[in-house]
Amino acid sequence: MEVDTLSFGLPCQNYRIRYEAIVGERLPAPYDFALRLLRMAEPMRMEDFQAFFGWNATELSVLLSFLSDSELVAERSGRLSLGRAAVRAFTGTDDEHDTPMLSSPSLQVETVAFDKVSFNLLDPTLGKVHPAAALPLLSIRERERAANGAQAARSAFERNFTEFWHGRPQFNPELPLPKQPSVIEVEPKAIFRRELTIPVRLGGGPASWVDLDFADLERTGRQRSRDELITAVRREVGDDPSPGDEHLALRCLEATGLPFAKHLSRYRPSQWARLTLSQPRIEDAQMPTVLLCGSAISPQVRQQLMEAAVEREGEVALPDAPLLWLRPSMPLWGVGSAFAHLGADLARRAAHSVDGAILLCRAREERLGPEAVQRKARHTFDAVISLTGGSLPGALEIVLRPKIWALVLVHRPEEAKGLPVGTGMWTGAPGLVTSVERVLLDCLKGAKGHWTRRQRASRSDPIRLLRGLLA
Incomplete structure (x- = not known):
């Protein structure tokens, strides 16, 4: 039973991060089907390959020109087989219906927000501070880390890249996760606050209890990644917050x-x-x-x-x-x-x-x-x-x-x-x-x-x- 909600001010900061990552991209349907066919039937005679799809000579020439230039298909003695790049293009090894992807370096520039208490990615659902709110500000214990925010943000971004990538508005679950990014530059931007709310629940039964419910924080990101933030909340609440009278x-x-x-x-x-x-x-x-x-x-x-x-x-x-x-x-x-x-x-x-x-x-x-x-x-x-x-x-x-x-x-x-x-x-x-x-x-x-x-x-x-x- 929810009996209360406690609110805290969470100090945060935006950082502009330039990084390079190997990003996967799906191939157009004709190239996708061509590679899947060769994966199952290579080496394959050119005539059989053309007949399977029903392409004319011009269409076949355009398709093979792209696949050959990209090293996705190799031709030897009139037979087609997967090229070196095609082996890397398939994200799996056993599933014959796996989707081939083209991977290439991609330069990205993102504005990323971190809380300054634990230097984790900021939950985008946290609300802005209401004008009438008088929120107690969660204390920052790692002062040196907070002062050197750019370096801390770089480490946090690399450490939590999977969480960051999955949280992007343009995230496509059908595409593979980019390989570990190479951060080029981190530029500190605006400092601001967000309201962190924690429900208080009352449990019944023989062993009744009242406690803060950190389930949402515990489910966020990497396992135990929000422990530092949870500790900060408990520290702010104290051991005995009741009036006592x-x-x-x-x-x-x-x-x-x-x-x-x-x-x-x-x-x-x-x-x-x-x-x-x-x-x-x-x-x-x-x-x-x-x-x-x-x-x-x-x-x-x-x-x-x-x-x-x-x-x-x-x-x-x-x-x-x-x-x-x-x-x-x-x-x-x-x-x-x-x-x-x-x-x-x-x-x-x-x-x-x-x-x-x-x-x-x-x-x-x-x-x-x-x-x-x-x-x-x-x-x-x-x-x-x-x-x-x-x-x-x-x-x-x-x-x-x-x-x-x-x-x-x-x-x-x-x-x-x-x-x-x-x-x-x-x-x-x-x-x-x-x-x-x-x-x-x-x-x-x-x-x-x-x-x-x-x-x-x-x-x-x-x-x-x-x-x-x-x-």
């Missing part, structure tokens, strides 16, 4: 009257995941509560956010209330394009509100300070509020449309340490929504906030706005 978050929710919190504390994330699949809804007289497992950008939670929120908002008269999003204290949360797109989608749904969408963040984030949050948030959110009191546990995430619906997630690891998994619920029940509002109201003391978009700047202070809205 999930028990405090559960007690905080219980204290505000959210009955699901006590229910949640009895289940590990893997058990909660199975529950969300077998019994996803808790029926309520007013509104069902939907149990969820995963981050906001995981398939299950994202679908619930988009579908249930729309359904609920279509049933009620919408108050003039913004979308509120309390981010958890996790450095890798919300940094990629998937979150940027989700946030933008939800913010657009709140666009009719005078106050739009507001991001709430804790003042002391581990690696992503409030300034960076505010700088990136302007692409998605209309205001940012920094909670200086620190009263809310870092494992807690809340998405709220006051008076309408609420989503609450507690991010906790499967074991004592490890990758956190969001576990929680979505509800439109008025009583539960009010309880979630109280959680946010209690932490607004000492908070600081400002509008990130000019059209909102004339509005009242966002802190005063929220206090009035949640009171």
